[in-house]
Amino acid sequence: MKIKKQKGLSIKIVAALYSVIAICILTIVVVFGGYRLFEKNVKKNYEKYATTVLDYAYTVTSDHAFGDMIAGREMPDEYETMREALNTIKENSDIEYLYAVYFDDINDIHSLTYAINTKTSDELANGGKYSYLGDACEAGSFEDETLLILQEAVRSGRKESGILDGYSDEYGHMLNGYRVLFDSNGNPSGLLCVEIDINNITVELNRYIRSIMIFVALFTIAVIVIYIIQIERSIIYPITGVTDAANDFIRNIGDQDSMDESVRKLELMNIHSNNEVGALFNTVSRMETDIAKQLRDIRQYNEEILMMQNGLMVLLADMVEIRDSDTGAHIQKTAAYVRIILEGLRSKGYYKDLLTRQYMENVIKSAPLHDVGKIIIPDEVLNKTEKLTDEEFEIMKTHTTSGKAIIEKAINDVEGDSYLSEARNMAAYHHERWDGKGYPEGLKGEEIPLSARVMAVADVFDALTSPRIYKPAFPLSQAVKMIEEGKGIQFDPKCVEALTDAIPEVKEVLRKLNPNYKEVDL
16 A cells, blocks of 8 residues: 555656646747747737828828829918828827828938928927928938838839838837828829837737736646646546547547447446546536537538528519519529629639639529519519609619618528628629729729629629510620620629620520520520
8 A cells, every 4th residue: 555655646746747847848938939929919910000090191191182292392272181181190099100201302311301290189289390391301310221211112103001110219119101102193202101109019028928927837836736636546547538538529520420429438438436527427428418419400400491591582582573573583594694603703713712612602592682672662663664763763772772781680680691691792782883883882893792793794794685674685795795895894804704705604594594585696
């Protein structure tokens, strides 16, 4: 008994020593690694913030044609209006400085001159003064290295925002964001700059290190105490057995037969301890049994729900189409054209990061809901045979926002259905235009969700090749020509290319779903 006790004590001590060594090594790695990551992330967040404020301020200067003011060395009345807008940006942000400068002589880095600067209300109340276009910058405001970078940015007409990490004895560490200003002819004329004080990064890092060290010290003491008290040879086997059984169960999640076998293996361990080990065994055993049963039920429920959801989606789309007497088989045809366009985009390598198989399936599945908002449009507007009045057209346009609202409510009720997100996008934005002149929000280019850009082409193409009360169906060649004329204006050029390069597939859809279509070359 005495020997066994000594052996047991020796194992505890060795295990405790190993734990201390492992924790110390882990502490060193975590502290130094965490220090670097924390420093990097804090600085990165500062850079993102500086860029965000800079881009916002750049929008204001662009709206006021500030580049032309600098190029012409003029300060019209709009100059002070612009300054007030920039003052507001500074007032509502955490930046230290917001100003614009230019090189009076681009070949002389020390000819840097103010174009404008901003002041908060507190700064003005405390004696702060404005600088105006033409006021020389204070000597030593910028290091020569920084001036050379700014000079090169102006010379090269750099379009992107830039970030500089600077230091001076007077201001300490400052993060400087800059962006080149251009006149209406596209010539670089100056620079818009923001500066953020980052001296407190060191303070934050020191606070982080202290917190980590205190936490690790307390954690180490707690682990050693618990480890020495709890480690007993009598509990090693049951814990290891339960752990192995649980890992085996986790590895087999998704394979119902293997999960059931893992549950049976765990039950065969037959552990009846009346302590925590027994409670752990019973808990894990019940958990595995319940999870196996729940996953079996969930799989069945998911299949039933998916069938029901798909059926309800098609039913809802059919209800809308039945009300619209002028859109025969519209949802089937547009869904078919959407599939053709998506597959064409994927085969050409366009938008490859977005066009996963799951995404394409979601878009195709939800395509029938793109006009769901028409369910709220009055019959006298929806089925009017004459041209809509301006007032009626405004009513008709609300089917986009109504469709978005309907589907968003469904999303809130059915959490996790990603295809409904694309249904919302198509319902809301399939009347937006590539050039930004569409509705309801006037989005342009790739601001418009890809699914809506695809639906825009499919929707118009079906309208062109289908008869309406107010027009006959256009021949295929003419419809294709009209779609191509809208490329880069109304439609995403890549989506148009995907459709027009798949005319054989398009003709097959017309044969099946538009049997009365008269086109000689079908």
